[in-house]
Amino acid sequence: MRTQYCGELRSSHIGSTVTVCGWVDTRRVHSEHLAFIDLRDHTGIIQCVVDEKLDLRSEYVVSVTGTVRSRFEGKSNEKLSTGEVELGDCIVELLSSAEPPPFPMHERSEVDENIRLRHRYLDLRKSRMQRNLRIRAQVNSAIRKAMEKQGFVEIETPMLIASTPEGARDFVVPSRLHPTNFYALPQSPQIFKQLCMVGGFDKYYQIARCLRDEDLRADRQFEFMQLDMEASFVTQDDVLSFVSEAIKDSAETITGERPGEIPRMTWIEAMERFGSDKPDTRFGMELIELSSIFENTEANVFKVDCVKGILYSQGAEILGRNAIDALTEKCQSWGAKGLAWFRVGEGSSLDGALTKFMSEEEITQLTATMGAKEGDMVFVIADQRRTVNHILGLLRLELARPPVGEGGLNFLWITEFPLFESVTDSGEPIPAHHPFTMPHPDDLGMLDEASGEDYLSIRSQAYDLVLNGWELGSGSVRIHKKDIQAKIFHLLGIQDDEAQQKFGFLLDAFKYGAPPHAGFAFGIDRLVALLAGEENIREVIAFPKTQSGSDPLTNAPTPLDDGHLEELGLRLAPDMS
């Protein structure tokens, strides 16, 4: 049917007869003797000259057979890749007529996202989605090639699995053959890939669909794709190297430029310098330690565990009183007691509500430590260390985060995540990752000695990959030894029978010779979004859900009729229907 794509035609084709297919883009009808029809496919636009009366309207699907010819002298169009030529002597075959589209099909207009999603099939025709989904396909391909090149074997794991109690909320599927029982959809192939290690596939990978029933965000959908990998007889360094290769190949495929060695930062350094375990290192504004300045302060707000600040260079004029009040409210909504701010005036003098409670010495040291100059703005948070870092980390992003696409691709490994994220009132530590995460070798001894808050300083061999402030993925070295695993379960307050019930099949598998292994998984939607310069992963997903988890195109989720429910042995609670 088609001999050429629209966007391919050049002067070199002049004289040849071609057939192109596509959608009618703009048309310029002069009379029944002359009309210009722009025909569009995903490669571009070719102008077709029609000299008879034809009822061709926007988005009609046609094939055009014609002769490629040079445009008239001075009539070429530099905006089009095909602008030197046009199709003449056109024979037009109408393949489908079309109603007027519900939103403009040209690229200039912003269209409400809800309307785009309701007519996603039209939105997909536009160059933004064409480009993004093609980038996505290229990234998938680059990842597969990179993993295969490194000796990894693609293994598929089931979608209908047993629910495991830890982690995110599961999506569940009722079982028809086993009434009262449910499958869960996988949050990740975590346990299966570890079983593959026991099964002797020492390098596993999969581009896996993962599902988590948690609230949606710009960078989170219910369903998302991960490059999931695991390898046996490897160290953390080996895993980082495998993943780096896939990441670098992906980025190079899209940008044409190969990223350099991905730098590493420990978790504690990230938290102290950037207030986040996924620091956006495209810009500075780092958190600066001020606690020692206020050790003997008279100011009550600074008589706390930790005082830190950030410097907003030349921010004094940009931020008026209203803006500062708004920032203060934001910080409070994030859990801060308040936000201390200082305008730096002439000769490093400070202006701010709290200066009257501060000594000369404190003011001088604060200014010096912050490196503040006239016209700068200093924001200070005083609270528990954890809170201070968290709030300043959020404030830093609020004040200075560059738009996506600016500042290049700042990949970063975060290593040595803590093994435990908090401690219950009864003194039991709560794991930060999953309970099979291997502790840091230097901290193994602390497992026996620690108590209470001590647990929080035990490091693990867990690591994250971060790109421009987005968490791309995470992984860890897994525990493969029974005694360490028993110790961890003991610390977590998980009894033997409980462990057997929750993870029995994995523990059973480990009885039969578990190789040391480690792995990783990173989110492909997020990687593609950042490579495509999009702020939102919905822009790189063909059919995404809205923030409330519905699909304006198919109207999912929908009710089930009574017969369907009955077959599954389900009855709706009275107050739900």
Place this chain on the structure above:
RNA sequence: GGUCCCGUGGUGCAGUCUGGAGUGCACGCCGCCCUGUCAAGGCGGAGGUCGCGGGUUCAAAUCCCGUCGGGACCGCCA
């Protein structure tokens, strides 16, 4: 669970703060004219439950309450 923003012909917006007739702009749509345009041009025309419900008022797109939908974020996402 919480905070904030948005909802006005098919589309994008202005109007809302400070209540006074569905008022306006651009695109699109329909018809006519037009032989070199390219976001074609000219003339004419159609198209509205101002998301929905309630309240205040002589009077509500505008103020108040509720609700639905969309978005951003905090919590949540081992």
